[in-house]
Every structure is written in structure tokens, then in C-alpha cells.
Amino acid sequence: MTVAAYKRIMLKLSGEALMGDDAYGINDDVVSRIVSEIGEVIALGVQVGVVIGGGNIFRGMKGAAAGMDRATADYMGMLATVMNAMALADAVKRAGLSARVQSALRIEQVVEPYIRGRAIRHLEEGRIVIFAAGTGNPFFTTDTAAALRGSEMGAQIVLKATKVDGIYTADPKKDPDAKRFHRISFDEAIGRNLEVLDATAFALCRDQKLPINVFSIFKPGALKRVVMGEDEGTLVHS
Ligand SMILES: Nc1ncnc2c1ncn2[C@@H]1O[C@H](COP(=O)(O)OP(=O)(O)OP(=O)(O)O)[C@@H](O)[C@H]1O
Numbered sequence: 001m002t003v004a005a006y007k008r009i010m011l012k013l014s015g016e017a018l019m020g021d022d023a024y025g026i027n028d029d030v031v032s033r034i035v036s037e038i039g040e041v042i043a044l045g046v047q048v049g050v051v052i053g054g055g056n057i058f059r060g061m062k063g064a065a066a067g068m069d070r071a072t073a074d075y076m077g078m079l080a081t082v083m084n085a086m087a088l089a090d091a092v093k094r095a096g097l098s099a100r101v102q103s104a105l106r107i108e109q110v111v112e113p114y115i116r117g118r119a120i121r122h123l124e125e126g127r128i129v130i131f132a133a134g135t136g137n138p139f140f141t142t143d144t145a146a147a148l149r150g151s152e153m154g155a156q157i158v159l160k161a162t163k164v165d166g167i168y169t170a171d172p173k174k175d176p177d178a179k180r181f182h183r184i185s186f187d188e189a190i191g192r193n194l195e196v197l198d199a200t201a202f203a204l205c206r207d208q209k210l211p212i213n214v215f216s217i218f219k220p221g222a223l224k225r226v227v228m229g230e231d232e233g234t235l236v237h238s
Pocket residue numbers: 013014015016017052053054055056142143161162163164166167168169170171172173194195196197
């Protein structure tokens with residue numbers, strides 16, 4: 001029997017990656033593929049929480065740079081993540097799996113509010129819990145929401161599925177000579193000011209001794225390999 005390395009994971013999905021090759025929004029093929037990969041780890045008996053980003057629709061920093069009030073722009077960013085969460089939950093249900101969306105902002109006609117005990121119960125029942133609206137607070141990101149919900153849910157690892165295949169010495173999109181780490185400590189990642197995750201998320205995971213694995217959302221099978229404890233992406237450890 002195949003045994004996963006983790007019983008409960010918190011998966012952070014890049015919002016921007018949901019666009020695929022489109023200029024904006026959510027690409028159905030990309031979402032379906034991600035859902036089928038999540039289905040493979042659910043089939044291993046792994047409990048899966050998901051925090052989804054909003055970069056494919058709106059980012060607060062971008063709104064602020066264009067002159068908007070930063071907090072207002074951040075609330076818009078959080079609402080963008082609710083739309084992504086709903087699209088993902090819909091795709092999960094179409095694939096015959098079970099999902100619940102819980103939002104950190106109250107929007108009860110649309111999705112459940114975030115209630116920790118209820119979220120844990122959903123996970124125990126084998127439902128995928130999709131945590132929407134980030135932390136519910138402006139000036140944060142969905143990376144920090146993944147660290148926070150991962151800690152609250154008692155997840156054994158935070159998995160960041162993103163546009164690059166790991167953590168590099170510098171942003172590989174800007175520096176072709178950047179080298180990928182197989183493993184890196186929290187202290188080194190924070191000390192080097194690596195921008196692949198925000199510093200708040202790194203610090204919270206370090207304090208909670210919650211490891212992080214960063215891997216490519218575009219690489220088929222990568223999620224399962226990480227869940228099986230295989231060498232994939234970059235592991236951030238205490
Ligand atoms: N040292 C680094 N190693 C790897 N990636 C880096 C590094 N520094 C910056 N990056 C950039 O960080 C990006 C991932 O973080 P980003 O916040 O942009 O995306 P995300 O959190 O996956 O998506 P979203 O915010 O849309 O949910 C990568 O695409 C990469 O270009």
C-alpha cells in the first residue's frame with residue numbers, strides 16, 4: 001500500500017497560475033488538472049485544506065500603486081480570492097469530490113464563514129476545505145493565510161504550489177543564474193530576504209515549526225510527489 005508522508009496538508013494555490021495562458025481570470029483546463037491532482041492525494045487518505053490566492057483577478061498592492069486606499073484595495077483582493085475559491089469548489093464537485101468553502105470575511109449568502117472547529121470536522125470527513133478571503137485582514141497575503149490556517153488546522157506541512165519549481169538564490173524570472181535550493185532553513189530564507197513567500201508567512205511557520213514546500217503548480221504529478229515525501233521543489237525547515 002502507498003503511504004503518504006503527511007496526514008493533513010495546507011495547500012496554497014497561486015491565484016495568478018489559475019489563468020494558464022489566458023490574460024485574466026480562471027482557465028478551466030488548469031483548474032481541472034489541479035483538481036485531479038488534489039483528487040490523487042485525497043485517494044491516499046490525506047486531508048487537504050486549500051488557501052487560494054487572488055493575483056489572477058486583483059492585488060491590493062497594484063490598486064494602491066494606482067492611487068487607491070490600500071485597505072480598500074486589499075479587501076477587493078480578498079474578495080477576488082472568494083471568487084477563485086468558488087470556482088475551485090465547483091470544479092471539485094464536478095469531479096465527484098466533496099468541498100466546502102469557508103470565508104474569513106462574512107458573506108454568508110454565498111459561502112460558510114470560517115469556523116475553526118467546523119473546518120476541522122470537514123477535513124476529518126474527507127472534504128476539501130477551501131479557505132477564502134485570506135486572513136480577513138488587509139496588509140496581509142494569502143501566503144500568510146496558508147501559514148495561519150495551516151497552524152490552526154494542525155497541518156503537518158504548508159505546500160506552496162506556484163509558478164516556479166522551488167526557492168532560488170534570487171527570483172529565477174529575473175536572474176537566469178539563480179540556483180535552486182533543495183532544502184533551506186527558515187532562518188536562511190528570512191535572512192536572505194527571499195521574496196517567494198512573504199516574511200510574515202515564513203516567520204509564522206518558523207514559530208510553529210510548520211515546514212513549507214515550494215513547488216511548481218505546472219509540473220504534473222509534483223503535488224503527489226511532495227505528499228509522498230519525495231524530493232520535489234524546495235523544503236523549508238526549522
Ligand atoms: N528567491 C526566489 N525563488 C523563487 N521565486 C521567487 C524568488 N523571489 C521572487 N520569486 C518570485 O515569487 C513568485 C511567487 O510568488 P507570488 O506571490 O508572485 O505568487 P503566488 O503567491 O504563487 O501567486 P498569487 O499571489 O497569485 O496567489 C515566483 O513566480 C517568482 O517569480
